[in-house]
Amino acid sequence: MVDVIKKNAKAVQESLFSSVGSSVLTIGTSYLVLNFFRGMFGFVMSSDKDWLAVLNNMQLYMVQAYPESDFIRVWISVGLTFVFSGISIGLWRSDDRSNISVMFDRFYKLGLGVLFFTIVAPTFTSYMGNDGSVITEEVFSRSSRIGMLIPVLVITVGFFLLKNRKINFSFNNSDAVFLYLSIPIALIWIIELPTIQLDQNKDRIIPDPLMPIANTTKVPWTVIFVLFLLSYFIGIYFKEVKRLKNIMSISWFLLPLLIFSWIFKKPQIEMAEVLTGDIPIFLIFFAVGLGTVLLINNPIVKKYYSIYIGVVIVATIAGVFISIPMLAKACLLLLGLFVTVVPAVSTSQQGKKSLIIIWAVALVTLTFLLRGGASETGIVVPGSSIFGGFSLTWLLAIFGTYVSFPLGVLLALGRNSKLPIVRIICTGIIELVRSVPYITWLFFASVTLAVFLPAGVEFNLIVRVLMVTAFFSGAYFAENIRGGLQSIPKGQYEAADAIGMSPFQKIGLIVLPQALRAVIPTLVSSAITAFKDSSLVTIIGLFDFLTIGKTVIDNQSVPVNFVGHQRENLIFVAVVYWIFTFTLSRRSMKIEKRLGLGER
Amino acid sequence: MSIIQAKGVKKWFGDFQALKGISMEIAEGEVLVICGPSGSGKSTFIRCINRLEQHQEGEIVVDGTELTNDLKNIETIRAEVGMVFQSFNLFPHLTVMQNITLAPIWVRKKSRSDSEEKAMELLNRVGIPEQADKFPGQLSGGQQQRVAIARALAMDPKIMLFDEPTSALDPEMIKEVLDAMKELAKSGMTMIVVTHEMGFAKEVADRVMLFDEGMMVEENTPVEFFDNPKNDRTKLFLSQIL
Numbered sequence: 098m099v100d101v102i103k104k105n106a107k108a109v110q111e112s113l114f115s116s117v118g119s120s121v122l123t124i125g126t127s128y129l130v131l132n133f134f135r136g137m138f139g140f141v142m143s144s145d146k147d148w149l150a151v152l153n154n155m156q157l158y159m160v161q162a163y164p165e166s167d168f169i170r171v172w173i174s175v176g177l178t179f180v181f182s183g184i185s186i187g188l189w190r191s192d193d194r195s196n197i198s199v200m201f202d203r204f205y206k207l208g209l210g211v212l213f214f215t216i217v218a219p220t221f222t223s224y225m226g227n228d229g230s231v232i233t234e235e236v237f238s239r240s241s242r243i244g245m246l247i248p249v250l251v252i253t254v255g256f257f258l259l260k261n262r263k264i265n266f267s268f269n270n271s272d273a274v275f276l277y278l279s280i281p282i283a284l285i286w287i288i289e290l291p292t293i294q295l296d297q298n299k300d301r302i303i304p305d306p307l308m309p310i311a312n313t314t315k316v317p318w319t320v321i322f323v324l325f326l327l328s329y330f331i332g333i334y335f336k337e338v339k340r341l342k343n344i345m346s347i348s349w350f351l352l353p354l355l356i357f358s359w360i361f362k363k364p365q366i367e368m369a370e371v372l373t374g375d376i377p378i379f380l381i382f383f384a385v386g387l388g389t390v391l392l393i394n395n396p397i398v399k400k401y402y403s404i405y406i407g408v409v410i411v412a413t414i415a416g417v418f419i420s421i422p423m424l425a426k427a428c429l430l431l432l433g434l435f436v437t438v439v440p441a442v443s444t445s446q447q448g449k450k451s452l453i454i455i456w457a458v459a460l461v462t463l464t465f466l467l468r469g470g471a472s473e474t475g476i477v478v479p480g481s482s483i484f485g486g487f488s489l490t491w492l493l494a495i496f497g498t499y500v501s502f503p504l505g506v507l508l509a510l511g512r513n514s515k516l517p518i519v520r521i522i523c524t525g526i527i528e529l530v531r532s533v534p535y536i537t538w539l540f541f542a543s544v545t546l547a548v549f550l551p552a553g554v555e556f557n558l559i560v561r562v563l564m565v566t567a568f569f570s571g572a573y574f575a576e577n578i579r580g581g582l583q584s585i586p587k588g589q590y591e592a593a594d595a596i597g598m599s600p601f602q603k604i605g606l607i608v609l610p611q612a613l614r615a616v617i618p619t620l621v622s623s624a625i626t627a628f629k630d631s632s633l634v635t636i637i638g639l640f641d642f643l644t645i646g647k648t649v650i651d652n653q654s655v656p657v658n659f660v661g662h663q664r665e666n667l668i669f670v671a672v673v674y675w676i677f678t679f680t681l682s683r684r685s686m687k688i689e690k691r692l693g694l695g696e697r
Numbered sequence: 698m699s700i701i702q703a704k705g706v707k708k709w710f711g712d713f714q715a716l717k718g719i720s721m722e723i724a725e726g727e728v729l730v731i732c733g734p735s736g737s738g739k740s741t742f743i744r745c746i747n748r749l750e751q752h753q754e755g756e757i758v759v760d761g762t763e764l765t766n767d768l769k770n771i772e773t774i775r776a777e778v779g780m781v782f783q784s785f786n787l788f789p790h791l792t793v794m795q796n797i798t799l800a801p802i803w804v805r806k807k808s809r810s811d812s813e814e815k816a817m818e819l820l821n822r823v824g825i826p827e828q829a830d831k832f833p834g835q836l837s838g839g840q841q842q843r844v845a846i847a848r849a850l851a852m853d854p855k856i857m858l859f860d861e862p863t864s865a866l867d868p869e870m871i872k873e874v875l876d877a878m879k880e881l882a883k884s885g886m887t888m889i890v891v892t893h894e895m896g897f898a899k900e901v902a903d904r905v906m907l908f909d910e911g912m913m914v915e916e917n918t919p920v921e922f923f924d925n926p927k928n929d930r931t932k933l934f935l936s937q938i939l
Contacts, residue, residue, distance in 0.1 A: 447808070586786075588782060588784055588786040589786060589788065591749050591782065591786060592780075592782065592786035592787070592788070593788075594747075594749060594775060595747060595749065595775060595778075595779070595780035595782075595849075596775070596776070596779075596799070596800035596804065596848065596849070596852060597772045597773070597774075597775040597776030597800060597804045597852065598772065598800065598803065598804060599772055599804075602803050602804070606799065606803065607788055610790050611788075611789065611790050614790060692790075
């Protein structure tokens, strides 16, 4: 034990007090950090602050004015995303294992941190009262400090002993994610925080008894967590099925579309219509596609294949003019595309199988989208947009990356292209988009864009904002990716040429994978910037997460009055932003580590 | 029947003329060594053969197809001509196995299992089967160059081009690469090798050529080339490097 302490003391001395300069630096920064913590702690704990102002507005923060009766759609969307993530994590589960002592070490360090801050936490804090006098009050009494110190000390010492036991047990790193996640899920059942209650005169009363935090959402979150876990096991179970990985990758591109339409519209699903319309149409077109793929190598079919394509194209054009269900028209168009690619892809047995799967997935998606899109009844949110609060911020962030990333790749490749027209157009788009401020583009979206669209074509404001956002971050992504493209040595292009790769294969298999790897840090920082910049949409009247935090106080209904408690809300907003950007940058560091393997 | 024919090949880089009319033929199964001082155009010439560089005058016919500007499917010719570079040019983001199987799977459209089987066979042939799952960055220079040879061979090429394959290697690694090349030459592969390894030229070459200032100054059998050179330039060159 003494040895351990000596060793640690020496390490501390070497890393923090190795010279006069570093000692000064250590002491200076410790002083700043300590004071910051003590100030924040006093601020958070003082009775002057009303954190109910945040808790009570949680619904506004998350979905703004989305009608409560349709919350189930939001939950299903969130749940679906988690189920997809679970399957994906399972499918791509890494085989990296860590010894259990790593986990103990983590908890031990966490315990040390908590211990340290419990000791240095201030007992008293003072704030300016309403009449201008300074009020000092006790925020952390001696008994509560001791009451906290003892259990934390016991737990920390426990983990310290455990981590030095050299227990021979290792766990999969992907599994650990679920273990860590189960902690907050357990906490929402245990930790209790007050919520607002009103008495009969609609006066605010201090609630009693204490209600659990997230008292209305703990059941959905728990259900989602369980589904998440289940889908993870499903993913692990099907880990060896290669094709499922491809299907999941495609599904990830379709999921946002599905959620987007699902949040926007109420699909009118009438069973009779589905049975007589959708399902037969789906089955017929699936059968036609299946037949095409299976019979393609038959000599007679081969001979008349061009006529077959012609018939499909004529039918597609005719379908536009005659009155058949919308789904049939769309399916005809899709069939036209499909039959033209079949001969090229179905040369191998594997190609045929993937074609059939792609065909089925495409038809199912189309059916779903049209059923949702054809529906007349949208969700109506009085006086504001459907997306608001965190859902809007998240939508802009996800969409900003999701659409603008491929766009950025295309623009970057176009700018490096040998064809002058492509190069000039791509360079022009990039330079035009980058040289005008984002706010200007937002105004363009809200005011001017309608002028450029053909008469009768109207988009929701959010869709217009998404369009300019995609281009704006796309241009930045493009410049980052171009940097990566330029870092690829000429020899790589030559090697790819020398083994007979086509230009597309060269780009897709050799150049892009290396170029993207080289620019992950800048790509992530662009994504983080896009996430934070999404708060600028406030300027055209959309209510993003930050705007809710800023305006929520003024809009409080009379009985639940939180006037004067804006700072709590802003701090909450800042913390949430921090949690997301920090997670993102940590993730990117991990990805970098994993991908950098071959280059060192 | 000669598999490569070149007639009066000329090539300029801007004002500088790199090739001043090269004419040669190479028969199937022949091993040709090209040597010469740096800047003599020997690398440029073999890069013209799989069209990494484009010649401006003269004609090159590879396996019955003439290389011209309006050639649509240059990839099909490149697939028949394997190339090994001075700086290996392995794909750093792929494992050794993936490096070798990439082209068979994507260009030749072979199945993954067949390609992997063939890749293992090739790795055995160049003597590094145990490195299959490593990344190029984890291998020594000699091992990387042998992987590059295996990668080129995975396409079952009719011709192999070697562009100074040992110049970037430490002396003790040169031998392992040369051994792999000798083994390949003995198996009857058509090879054009640009190298300064005169030992290799003596042992396996059917013919040796000397390039200087964009021209071929001597073409001879190895025995004659080394013991009884016709040209004064050859004598000078040999006296400098031997």
